[in-house]
Amino acid sequence: MIKNSWVLGALFLVLTSCSLSKEVRQQRDTINGTWVLNDVSYEGEQGDYKAKLFNDADAYCFEGSTWYFLENNSTGNYNINSSTGACPSGVRNIRWSVVENEAGADRLQFKYIDEKKKDINGRTGYGMDIVSLSSASMTLKSNVNVNGSPIAVVYTFNKQ
Structure with missing residues (x-):
């Protein structure tokens, strides 16, 4: 009986440690859908x-790119979308997640995948802090650092 209780307790810990927090689940649900990146600006x-x-x-x-999160x-x-040809047009497939870092801040991260959902660049990915998030x-x-000075790239999206 004690052995079974220990096994069930260990299984419970494994399952709960792998689950997403309520806040992260809510953010993933809010992010779900199509967004337009309206502005890229800099702070610092x-x-x-x-x-x-x-x-x-x-x-x-x-700016003006469309992002879809499932x-x-x-x-x-x-x-x-590039009407001038100056930008490399087309669709880039991604795998994304929302994670909470050590400081408790939430981050949206993604990496490139192919049509078969296999990683393209191995373990290389990109992360951005979630500054604000609403349904709209x-x-x-x-x-980033530029010549030793901190610079923040700010991405402003609106939901379609």
């Missing part, structure tokens, strides 16, 4: 910046 050291985001395209190419299988994509808008921020 003053200056003009040319940034290549997510090892993909220049920041201005992402909560039930943690996949989605983003689509860059989302603001994300990623921190």
Whole structure:
């Protein structure tokens, strides 16, 4: 009887330690759907910046891009539309998640996948802090260093 109780207790701990917190589940549910990235801006050291985001395209190419997040299988994509040809158009498939970091802040992270949902770049991915999130808008921020000075890239989305 004691052995069975110990096994059930260990199983309970494993199952609960792998589950998502209520807050993370709510955020995933809110993020689920289609979003438009309306603005990419910078905070921190003053200056003009040319940034290549997510090892993909220049920041201005992402303005107006459409992002789709499917909560039930943690996949989605983003689509860059370029009428000028200056930006690499097309759909990029992603696997995404919301995680809570050591400081208690929530982050949206993603990595590239192929059509068969296999990782393209191994374990390489990208993460952004969730600054604000509602059913209509989302603001994300990623921190980088430029010449030793901290700069934040701010992404402002509206839900479609």
